[in-house]
Amino acid sequence: MLEVRNLSVTFDNFVAVKNVSFKVNKGEIFGLLGANGAGKTTTIRVMCGLLIPSSGEVQIAETVFGKNNNTAELIKSRIGYMSQKFTLYDDLTIEENWKFLASLRKIKKDFYKKRCDYLNQWLSLGDKKNKLVSSLASGLKQQVALAAALFHDPDIIFLDEPTAGVSPFARMQFWNLIKTLAEQGKTIIVTTHYMDEAENCARLALMRAGEIIALDSPEHLKVQTFPNGICVVLEEKMPSSLKDEIQKYKNEKLLNAWPYGLYYHIVFHDQKIGNDLKSRYPCLQLHTDVADSNLISATLSATLEDVFIELVEGKAR
Numbered sequence: 001m002l003e004v005r006n007l008s009v010t011f012d013n014f015v016a017v018k019n020v021s022f023k024v025n026k027g028e029i030f031g032l033l034g035a036n037g038a039g040k041t042t043t044i045r046v047m048c049g050l051l052i053p054s055s056g057e058v059q060i061a062e063t064v065f066g067k068n069n070n071t072a073e074l075i076k077s078r079i080g081y082m083s084q085k086f087t088l089y090d091d092l093t094i095e096e097n098w099k100f101l102a103s104l105r106k107i108k109k110d111f112y113k114k115r116c117d118y119l120n121q122w123l124s125l126g127d128k129k130n131k132l133v134s135s136l137a138s139g140l141k142q143q144v145a146l147a148a149a150l151f152h153d154p155d156i157i158f159l160d161e162p163t164a165g166v167s168p169f170a171r172m173q174f175w176n177l178i179k180t181l182a183e184q185g186k187t188i189i190v191t192t193h194y195m196d197e198a199e200n201c202a203r204l205a206l207m208r209a210g211e212i213i214a215l216d217s218p219e220h221l222k223v224q225t226f227p228n229g230i231c232v233v234l235e236e237k238m239p240s241s242l243k244d245e246i247q248k249y250k251n252e253k254l255l256n257a258w259p260y261g262l263y264y265h266i267v268f269h270d271q272k273i274g275n276d277l278k279s280r281y282p283c284l285q286l287h288t289d290v291a292d293s294n295l296i297s298a299t300l301s302a303t304l305e306d307v308f309i310e311l312v313e314g315k316a317r
Contacts, residue, residue: 138167265306
């Protein structure tokens with residue numbers, strides 16, 4: 001459905017996106033994950049035709065646009081875009097916002113009525129469609145903004161951090177809508193900072209400093225990043241001498257360790273170092289009986305947060 005080829009974007013001497021390439025399949029939820037400034041929004045803006053790349057190109061179905069071939073107008077009818085910032089008018093009702101957007105897109109009355117009825121039912125708005133947007137809860141605002149991006153029934157929907165600042169329950173509701181769209185064959189490309197949201201993506205591209213450093217499904221990323229699992233140790237059980245050694249080996253980039261609640265997660269980049277530490281510190285011995293009340297260490301399945309820390313922040317953390 002969509003392919004990005006050797007995409008680069010520079011602003012004066014600053015490289016925002018560097019030689020990025022990937023494909024997105026029809027009906028897929030594809031995520032871009034990375035810290036602020038990683039290049040996610042810039043990549044989204046190029047894919048939407050809002051920004052001309054310095055080099056490379058984007059192909060959506062049979063439409064190609066790039067530095068010397070900017071045909072973004074041809075794809076506007078096929079894409080929907082929801083930006084980070086809420087873009088509807090607070091002093092208009094939901095329906096008035098939708099009518100205004102429909103007029104901008106020159107949507108015919110019959111098609112508008114069908115879409116309006118469908119989206120009202122889809123969001124279970126009822127008589128809320130006559131309420132001012134300023135009176136809506138933040139979660140419902142985001143749903144209304146999503147519906148606005150869908151009014152012309154696009155094939156591909158770009159969502160740039162769509163749930164920033166809303167409650168966990170509202171985020172769950174929003175993602176249920178996204179999953180429904182994917183089941184209907186819509187292609188979703190989303191950026192997010194929330195690791196639990198990233199779990200909903202079929203594939204993830206992890207970005208750092210404008211580059212894609214890993215691309216796969218969430219489960220494959222976990223297995224590939226931590227083939228030997230993660231050593232999890234209760235902080236209060238760690239002797240000071242072990243903490244000193246961990247810091248030493250972190251400085252030498254032979255292991256990585258980071259706090260995780262009351263625990264430390266430790267990954268050994270040098271297995272010899274790991275075996276040596278485990279032989280000298282009982283708290284690092286791996287336990288498999290989770291019913292053991294004395295359990296202080298275990299090899300556990302990694303989370304996406306672990307993957308993010310290990311790959312995006314890296315050994316130089």
